[in-house]
Amino acid sequence: MGILLQNGKLLELESGELLAREVLIEGNQITRIAERIEAAGHETVNLNGHVIVPGFFDMHVHLRDPGFEYKETIETGTQAAAKGGFTTVACMPNTRPVLDKPELLRYVYEKSQAVGFARVYPYGAITKGERGEELTDMDALKEAGAIGFTDDGIGVQNAGMMRSAMERAKELGLPIVIHAEDESLSGKGCMNEGEVSKRLGLPGIPGVAESVHVARDALLAELTGAHLHVCHISDASAVDVVRWAKRRGIRVTAEVTPHHLLLTDEGIDGTDANWKVNPPLRTEKDRQACLEGLLDGTIDMIATDHAPHSEEEKKRAFQVAPFGFVGLETAFPLLYTELVEKAKLLSLHQLVQKMTAAPAAIFGVPGGRVVEGGVADLTVIDLQQERVIDPAEFASKGRNTPFAGWKAKGWPVLTICNGRVTHNEL
Ligand SMILES: [Zn+2]
Structure with missing residues (x-):
């Protein structure tokens, strides 16, 4: 069973185009990228229109x-x-x-x-x-x-x-x-x-x-x-x-x-x-x-x-x-x-x-692009969501930042590393 990412927009790194694409992850690899992928037998994740980047x-x-x-x-x-x-x-x-x-x-x-x-x-x-x-x-x-x-x-x-x-x-x-x-x-x-x-x-x-x-x-x-x-x-x-x-x-x-x-x-x-x-x-x-x-x-x-x-x-x-x-x-x-x-x-x-x-x-290390046959390392970004930076919410033990209180948009809502979900706020 793979993970099928649906309803996301894949960022094309050369042109900057946002393409409506589904991405299938099986094991630690991206096995398919297409407009529509048969969902049967896979766990589906709705990306709510957010942007997929490496x-x-x-x-x-x-x-x-x-x-x-x-x-x-x-x-x-x-x-x-x-x-x-x-x-x-x-x-x-x-x-x-x-x-x-x-x-x-x-x-x-x-x-x-x-x-x-x-x-x-x-x-x-x-x-x-x-x-x-x-x-x-x-x-x-x-x-x-x-x-x-x-x-x-x-x-x-x-x-x-x-x-x-x-x-x-x-x-x-x-x-x-x-x-x-x-x-x-x-x-x-x-x-x-x-x-x-x-x-x-x-x-x-x-x-x-x-x-x-x-x-x-x-x-x-x-x-x-x-x-x-x-x-x-x-x-x-x-x-x-x-x-x-x-x-x-x-x-x-x-x-x-x-x-x-x-x-x-x-x-x-x-x-x-x-x-x-x-x-x-x-x-x-x-x-x-x-x-x-x-x-x-x-x-x-x-x-x-x-x-x-x-x-x-x-x-x-x-x-x-x-x-x-x-x-x-x-x-x-x-x-x-x-x-x-x-x-x-x-x-x-x-x-x-x-x-x-x-x-x-x-x-010279793996990753850096979202491609069929490539390692399943990708991040999904919510470009609209705005949050105030609060160091108390950091996963890091360190709270030392001069950016506390800044407002910022574009938060990662899903991170997948080597085919494994490492962060999920979807
Ligand atoms: Zn240094």
């Missing part, structure tokens, strides 16, 4: 497991993913211990298969303990299923170390995924360095702390031929560097977060650490540069950098509270409402591409 991808999440289970677990993090319409997430290795050994990657795979609500691909660390001193056994990490290598949370400060990592990654055919931050420039900063940080008297992180590092690694990628993926780009010059590197034929891709597309440092008052994130919210000029980069293809995909923390941690003073926002449960409605509906900068299918087909193709 399950979303988020190539940048912190599941905090192992070691920081009070912030999030693989179970709660993937529940949040399913609720947000995501069927695939890639998790960062800055756990405790750091994911720098094959058995730790295997732990993530096994636990996510046992209790998870999404496909989970772990990154392996570039350096042991993310200490920047010694490379991990990258071959063994690939063997254990690493989807790429990163020391996310901190930048690899030593250029020679990064060169060696890229040489190895190139051999292994996996990307080097960078958190670009030159610590000699970012220092003890807690927000963007600029007018607002001066006004508030808070130490700033200049945009060049990011762009200098991106430029260095773009040149190292040119030298080594490695695939460089730039995480959470936020600075206008860093966007320019990626644009330049792509024109030059360097193998570089980049992601941007919803918060860097929607917010600036003007929203920070220095008291609420739910506005503290790294890289920091920057200026309107930087935000516009990120939007432009997303539109012209310089920035390939959207990733949330979902970074849950406990309430106690985020209640600390702005300067000492940890960096990070949760993002999985609000990403799509916020981007759809603000960029598609209000600003009309993107069309629905362009936004969906940046969250599905683009990351799937770049990281």
